[in-house]
Amino acid sequence: MAMNRLPRRAETTDPRGSVRPVLSKExxxxxxxxxxxxxxxxxxxxxxxGELVARQQRRALxxxxxxxxxxxxxxxxVQDAFVKVFTHITSYREELPFEVWFTRILVNGCLDxxxxxxxxxxxxxxxxxxxxxxxxxxxxPRTNAEARLISAxxxxxxxxxxxxxxxxQREVFTLCHIAExxxxxxxxxxxxxxxxxxxxxxxxxxxxxxxxRDEEAxx
Amino acid sequence: xxxxxxTDTELLALQFDQRRDGDVHAHVAACATCQARGQAVTELLxxxxxxxxxxxxxxxxxxxxxxxxxxxxxxxxxECRSARIISFPAAPPAPVRPVRGxxxxxxxxxxxxxxLGIVGEHVTQRIARSHPVRSFQVPAVQxxxxxxxxxxxxxxxxDDDFYGQVELAFGSAAPAALRPLDVLTPRVSDVxx
Numbered sequence: 001m002a003m004n005r006l007p008r009r010a011e012t013t014d015p016r017g018s019v020r021p022v023l024s025k026e027x028x029x030x031x032x033x034x035x036x037x038x039x040x041x042x043x044x045x046x047x048x049x050g051e052l053v054a055r056q057q058r059r060a061l062x063x064x065x066x067x068x069x070x071x072x073x074x075x076x077x078v079q080d081a082f083v084k085v086f087t088h089i090t091s092y093r094e095e096l097p098f099e100v101w102f103t104r105i106l107v108n109g110c111l112d113x114x115x116x117x118x119x120x121x122x123x124x125x126x127x128x129x130x131x132x133x134x135x136x137x138x139x140x141p142r143t144n145a146e147a148r149l150i151s152a153x154x155x156x157x158x159x160x161x162x163x164x165x166x167x168x169q170r171e172v173f174t175l176c177h178i179a180e181x182x183x184x185x186x187x188x189x190x191x192x193x194x195x196x197x198x199x200x201x202x203x204x205x206x207x208x209x210x211x212x213r214d215e216e217a218x219x
Numbered sequence: 220x221x222x223x224x225x226t227d228t229e230l231l232a233l234q235f236d237q238r239r240d241g242d243v244h245a246h247v248a249a250c251a252t253c254q255a256r257g258q259a260v261t262e263l264l265x266x267x268x269x270x271x272x273x274x275x276x277x278x279x280x281x282x283x284x285x286x287x288x289x290x291x292x293x294x295x296x297x298e299c300r301s302a303r304i305i306s307f308p309a310a311p312p313a314p315v316r317p318v319r320g321x322x323x324x325x326x327x328x329x330x331x332x333x334x335l336g337i338v339g340e341h342v343t344q345r346i347a348r349s350h351p352v353r354s355f356q357v358p359a360v361q362x363x364x365x366x367x368x369x370x371x372x373x374x375x376x377x378d379d380d381f382y383g384q385v386e387l388a389f390g391s392a393a394p395a396a397l398r399p400l401d402v403l404t405p406r407v408s409d410v411x412x
Binding site for chain 1: 227228231232234260263264266267268270271272273274275276278279283284287288290291292294295296298299
């Protein structure tokens, strides 16, 4: 039974005997972009950067949307994160996976946006007295109406359950499960110890199971 | 098999943690109960993966991704544009060019023209005051109407008289002062008679 859900990253041993993960294609491209920028070839660097954006865009949107639950905010957060990556590419360390570095930038941006949104809402008049209801689902064109009809109920149930998780648990769960990062990478991204990340993750999954069980029992 | 069933925490750890010891894996391989429980967790997480991916992929279609890509590249191009270099300290001001002789003559001619214009206006006014304005007779107004209709022809005398009446009328707020104007204005009823 293949139980492990995390992508097992290939590892290599360097001449000094330390084990290092084999870098992904994204990491290679990021290293090349950095070299081009350092050499002053910014146009060539931009061309390579387009490739990097195309490879990471969808994953980035999934993560940002899980954090922000708003189409426009997620779009803004992803754009900002990519622009930051390019402007700070010289500080990227090639020996580390690009995805971890990028995810950290993205998550920090999402948290900032969420704080800004909370500040805005603090001054806005409440439209209804139902403060506990989850935020309305964003409206956007969908391509396959039939498929949406089939899975809408389940998707909504799971989305609601994830939305009910406490913030930290949701962050950890999103990074581990949706961004497909290891607990060690998440601990680096969030500045938590690995044990703490694991505790949050287990609690999140346990709570998710309980919530979904309750939903199914109600249904 | 001496090991007990896996706890929930251990089951979840199997899902996410890559560094479990071989004992746990060996137990799961041999224990049908733990396999079933592990399978349930796997299915749950698969459901979550599918649902979250479907949700966000449905919201962010290919066209939105293409537009976002273009916007990101546009912003990056803007950020990369080399900044304009401003010299510091600021460049010294351009030296003032000496006034040429030709420019002076033009200025003198303009000043002379202005003075001549003012003097000429004064002279013209003085001449006008010494000779009063000639008045002329306004011809009687003849209104072309139908043969059956009688129209009073109105003559206003000299211009001075007329303007005097108008000024008098406008100068005072009393309605009586407007009567001369009223008299001069033909009425519809008069025209129809």
